[in-house]
Amino acid sequence: MTTIHDVAALAGVSASSVSNVLNGRTDKLSAKTYSRVEAAIRSLNFSPNRVARQLKTGHTSMLGLLVPSTANPMYGQLALNIEAAAQSRYGYSVLLGNTHRDKQQESRMFADMLAYGLRAVIVVSSLADEQHLNEAARNGMAVVSYDRAARHTKAVHLSSASGAGARVVSSTPLSTSSAFLHGDAVSMSGATGSDDVSRVDHISPDNFQAGYIACEHLIDRGHRHLAFLLPSATTISRSAKIAGFLARAEEGGDLGAPVLARVVKAPTADAFGDSELLDLGAAMAEQIAAMKPIPTGVVTVNDMLAIGLMSGLNKLKLKIPDDISVVGMDGLPIAAFVNPGLTSVAMPLAAMAEAMVERVIARAREPDLPPLNALFETSLVERQSVMPPSDKDGKESIRSC
């Protein structure tokens, strides 16, 4: 391995001069020395050892990324977007960890990253508890958390360098029943005192809004018997989605027609992780089918679950959307290619990815930034999995061939 000293020797200067060239300190060298050193660097094809540099400066261009599972296309896509933004805009590389939403693993990975000298990590929604995140932040990590609705958010506009129309909204516009959200979110800080302000930044789709929109779409199409489907593990984002869903349901249909809205969770014993959402959705079809009255419209907490559910329902001879309408959340590309195409609430993934990268790097540089809680707008993308219910009770309809 060629070192800075080899370059120095070849150029006939000292190591410090080479270092100065490497760091672009044009002012500290004569033009001729500078170019002589440059030539030496090129001719040796020298590239400085980042480890040595990091040991000296304490800085590294590496950022941590913790997701539940890259096997879930949602997180695969997110990882792609984050890596692209980090790489192209800041020259950062990403160290990846799959947490499976396991707190042990997550903590261990944080520790690893800390030991590697990383100062910036992006974490995707783990369980409700946020203590380990705060701890990492206290240890000098810049951490931005994805998919955790903030508690008391004011409208915020993100001054993104790319500024690509990423609009950030507060959760209040839809706050009709935001007490639900807040009531639930109270448990978020766990044991920490209420004034132990979180040192982690939050960037998230507006999950309350997503639940609200999904529910509203079904109601607008005439559905009155609704269900919200999710895995057993509770997360902040899932709670917010439920809250939005229920809030809209409470508002009722036309002329205040009552809407029956139920939340159905997988059995707590379910052994499905984020890599097995499809199987879980399929398995839960029976649970839906057994409900009385059977819901005519169901919204799922994410697209993979919806796709699994549709398949399971199909096996049970329940047709989508004829017998049951389904709306997912995520807006995955693949959702357009299942049959029928899945109507879904899309999240602005690329914009959020950029915002997270920008933010985590900014905070690593400037730890005393005021905390950010940014909620990104979601939007409904309509496909073929929703239609009006065949009759008011959601009984199976008779269709002619």
Add this chain to the structure above:
Amino acid sequence: MTTIHDVAALAGVSASSVSNVLNGRTDKLSAKTYSRVEAAIRSLNFSPNRVARQLKTGHTSMLGLLVPSTANPMYGQLALNIEAAAQSRYGYSVLLGNTHRDKQQESRMFADMLAYGLRAVIVVSSLADEQHLNEAARNGMAVVSYDRAARHTKAVHLSSASGAGARVVSSTPLSTSSAFLHGDAVSMSGATGSDDVSRVDHISPDNFQAGYIACEHLIDRGHRHLAFLLPSATTISRSAKIAGFLARAEEGGDLGAPVLARVVKAPTADAFGDSELLDLGAAMAEQIAAMKPIPTGVVTVNDMLAIGLMSGLNKLKLKIPDDISVVGMDGLPIAAFVNPGLTSVAMPLAAMAEAMVERVIARAREPDLPPLNALFETSLVERQSVMPPSDKDGKESIRSC
């Protein structure tokens, strides 16, 4: 940040003793000193700085992973499996890079990883050219390449620690027309002399076999007009799949009935990457529909392309499998959940991931290992996207309701 010296001070010993404890050199310390140091470590919650350690030893527990795009569930899954194996079996972390099959990016990422002191990287099939991989290997990297069929393979049995039934076969059993494979693969080494033995290890599904199996399945079901669909960019693995496909087609059907087999590539101008395979498949439906005679069975180079294709065909009023049968390759979980379920040639992903991790770490430790070329068996998983053709010419059939 607490250092080894803080620990040493607290325990009343020297830094070296602490170091010895950290590295488990029980023999070099008295039992009592050892436990005193351990106590100090615990009480300070000390964790050694890996950067400093790496600078000193030259070793890091980080491995590089280069994939085309984690947005393709195939690679998202692979990333998950690799990270899991690396982490749980060796305590390694994974530095991720999305290459988009771009040689520039790939080379830059290799350089980055080298600068970070990584000594092990796993790369997924980039374009045909392998020079940059060899160069990295020459620079002291252990590189294992995924999804590149080896040229002159002898049967190899992988002595995997997990040994979970991962059977490794050579490509020769199916070599009826392996000349095709070899002829194509000749371009693989590019400008390097033939004796410049590749220093990179190869682990791959048996792509020739996969193509062969897919074709055979269609032929067995009575199809005689076949097509093989793929993106414009040529890779080693794609060539091998085509070769297997054509080889089986040449063998013909029952009693030597001739089989018409055509290869259809996306227009070279296509702007679709690994993140847009679904769209590409959908877009290529027209190409298929316009073929004369129209194929009754098509196999695609991967599942995402197949799923896109089915959707596109569907829009063209061509029913799957009634009008056209489709078989994909990869065996993605999601393929079971589209409608109809996609018949696909599955690759033993987890086993390959483990083999790659094991191998890349082994070679990093022992650079002079003989090169490995392991081909893993593929297998057909039947779902609902294949049925016998409705008539010999593949004309659209009339179905009664």
Add this chain to the structure above:
DNA sequence: ATGAAAGCGCTAACAG
């Protein structure tokens, strides 16, 4: 404008 020297936190001879 340039170089000498110190040191980031750790490990590994080598002495004692």
Add this chain to the structure above:
DNA sequence: CTGTTAGCGCTTTCAT
């Protein structure tokens, strides 16, 4: 058994 010493490759005062 334990401590002293040197040094991994780089950056950064501080003299010159």
